[in-house]
Amino acid sequence: MNQHIPYKIYLEEQEMPSSWYNVRADMKVKPAPLLNPATGKPLSVEELSPIFCEELAKQELDNDTAYVPIPDEIRSFYKMYRPSPLVRAYCLEKKLKTPAHIYYKFEGNNTSGSHKLNSAIAQAYYAKKQGLKGVTTETGAGQWGTALSMACSYFDLDCQVYMVKVSYEQKPFRREVMRTYGAKVTPSPSMETAIGRKINEEFPGTTGSLGCAISEAVEAATSQEGYRYVLGSVLNQVLLHQSIIGLETKAALDKYGIKADMIIGCAGGGSNLGGLISPFVGEMLRGEADYQVIAVEPASCPSMTRGKFAYDFCDTGKVCPLAKMYTLGSGFIPSANHAGGLRYHGMSSIVSQLYADGLLEARSVEQTAVFEAAEMFARVEGILPAPESSHAIRVAIDEALRCKETGEEKNIVFGLTGTGYFDMVAYEKYNNREMSDYIPTDEDIAKSLASLPVIPE
Ligand SMILES: *Cc1c(COP(=O)(O)O)cnc(C)c1O
Secondary structure (H helix, E strand, O other), X not given: OOOOOOOEEOXXXXXOOOEEXXXXXXXXXXXXOOEOOOOOOEOOHHHHOOOOXXXXXXXXXXOOOOEEEOOHXXXXXHOOOOOOOEEXXXXXXXXXXXXXXXXXXXXXXXXXXXXXXXXXXXXXXXXXXXXXXXXXXXXXXXXXXXXXXXXHHHOOOEEXXXXXXXXXHHOHHHHHHXXXXXXXXXXXXXXXXXXXXXXXXXXXXXXXXXXXXXXXXXXXXXXXXXXXXXXXXXXHHHHHHHHHHHHHHHHHHHHOOOOOOEEEEEOOOOHHHHXXXXXXXXXXXXXXOOOEEEEEEEOOOOHHHHXXXXXXXXXXXXXXXXXXXXXXXXXXXXXXXXXXXXXXXXOOHHXXXXXXXXXXXXXXXXXXXXXXXXXXXXXXXXXXXXHHHHHHHHHHHHHHHHHHHHOOOOEEEXXXXXXXXXXXXXXXXXXXXXXXXXXXXXXXXXXXXXXXXXXXX
16 A cells, blocks of 8 residues: 555544443453452452442453443543544654554653553543542552542542652652642651551651552552542553553554554553553454564563463552462562553453463563663654653564564554653663663562462362
């Protein structure tokens, strides 16, 4: 096809999907259910409802409904920043002198700066509809907390964010964005919850961790009337909401008759990747098409490439349900790396099952190589990418260079999940050549995997 492809393929407002797509409906092997850690039995909607909003608990357990209509209130909000563009990376192609065609789906075009808003607005909507007063959550690097605070202000819901103390102190601008949208931001561990007080007593001066912030947020939700806990990745419901990314990508490609050969996404908890690939993997599962799908993770936190497919705790505090996933063990502490959003020890159960069934491959990349790709991308394409997103850029570049060797004109599509304006400390380290590429040893991983839970029969 010789038709000219515009730099940015935009969909019309009315072409924005009206339903989310639930890839579980087409999976022959369904993702393993969440288990109650006390009984080892699958959790029911009733058991999940004291923690999660009821409609979200239903979505979490729904393996059968393929298309879930997007409520009008959520679509109206989506229209403020969606449909998001699918960009043909002409300048990057030229720089690489590759015959490959590179496309990226850009999700950084909103104030929170990432795809996380797609699920934040859905979760806030269902909380409001249930008549709740507010929601609680944790945030590490701050992207999720920012997205949720925007969504809550839109629906006039109270938003309480437990922010890992080290990020609270090091990322004051993220904190202030959240407060501007009306969220209450508490450095974690705090003295406001029993678990926070206990952790502070045991580890005086600790700068906190995501696992501990989760435990605080869950306690805050269950101890206040009219509050529920919400989570920005990993869960099935989050992948469902993020399917908007993949549905729009597919609609934009179809509009110009482009068939993707390769789809690449970065994987932290797996939500943007899962959302991007869902409609494409759905076609694979139904035997309609074939794609090469690649999940990219940091070499410092390699849950898919070096972890184990097993039931594990979702948090360090072990208060959450057990999920079957590729995991490094809930006690795994990745070395300080700058892709905060990819530092989770586990992986979405859906993405894990698809990986186990051979529908996607996984690669791990080192931090310095990721920032080299980020720098090249920023200089030619203009957008300053988030470090997380730059993992996908790295592999897209590697694959485009491979095409240069073989002369193949492949269509490479990757997810550009967000912008990196709040990550300038990381860029500073890179610019000063002070970045480290620590990779955990087999012993490190074996040690944290040794504490995987034993599932009651
Ligand atoms: C949170 C985040 C990610 C990783 O989260 P997933 O759930 O794996 O998608 C990737 N990119 C950005 C910009 C993020 O904020």
